[in-house]
Amino acid sequence: MADGERAAFEAYARTGQRRLYRTAYLLCGDTEGAQDLTQTTLAKLFQHWRRASRADNLDAYAKTVLVRTFVAERRRSVRDLLAHNRNAPRPHPNPAPGADLRVTLLALLAELPPRARAMVVLRYWDDLSVETVASLLRCSESTVKSQCSRSLVRLRARMGDVQLYSTGS
Numbered sequence: 585m586a587d588g589e590r591a592a593f594e595a596y597a598r599t600g601q602r603r604l605y606r607t608a609y610l611l612c613g614d615t616e617g618a619q620d621l622t623q624t625t626l627a628k629l630f631q632h633w634r635r636a637s638r639a640d641n642l643d644a645y646a647k648t649v650l651v652r653t654f655v656a657e658r659r660r661s662v663r664d665l666l667a668h669n670r671n672a673p674r675p676h677p678n679p680a681p682g683a684d685l686r687v688t689l690l691a692l693l694a695e696l697p698p699r700a701r702a703m704v705v706l707r708y709w710d711d712l713s714v715e716t717v718a719s720l721l722r723c724s725e726s727t728v729k730s731q732c733s734r735s736l737v738r739l740r741a742r743m744g745d746v747q748l749y750s751t752g753s
Contacts, residue, residue: 593629593633597629601626604625610709611701613690625646628653651702651706658698695742696738700732703732704736706721
């Protein structure tokens with residue numbers, strides 16, 4: 585890689601790292617996982633920087649790499665976990681009525697399958713269109729709509745009436 589390309593990547597990594605980390609944190613639900621996912625994404629961008637730097641929207645390209653890496657890693661993790669832990673019951677946190685809505689919602693998001701979680705985060709936290717989410721996850725728009733709808737129903741059912749979704753402010 586030429587010095588100019590390396591400098592361009594380093595400049596992008598410095599400015600784009602926070603945006604990538606924010607989405608990674610929402611997807612992973614913990615700081616260590618988000619840091620790992622962000623670093624993996626930046627490593628993949630570095631590896632393919634010539635192609636990435638020519639993208640019309642570099643931030644969208646990076647977010648695509650981030651989301652696809654998250655889904656692939658979680659799919660592998662879930663498959664490995666299921667192979668080792670077939671019958672272990674999974675504990676479900678029961679949110680307390682006074683719990684902070686954000687903490688409660690992050691805990692409940694962790695219960696969603698990786699792809700559904702990615703759809704909800706991209707659609708509602710990152711405020712991306714159905715078309716954009718479908719493109720990022722390589723699926724149809726109807727899949728995004730149905731998965732988001734089912735995920736929201738599941739989240740609402742698990743939340744109950746946690747202060748009617750109020751943060752108390």
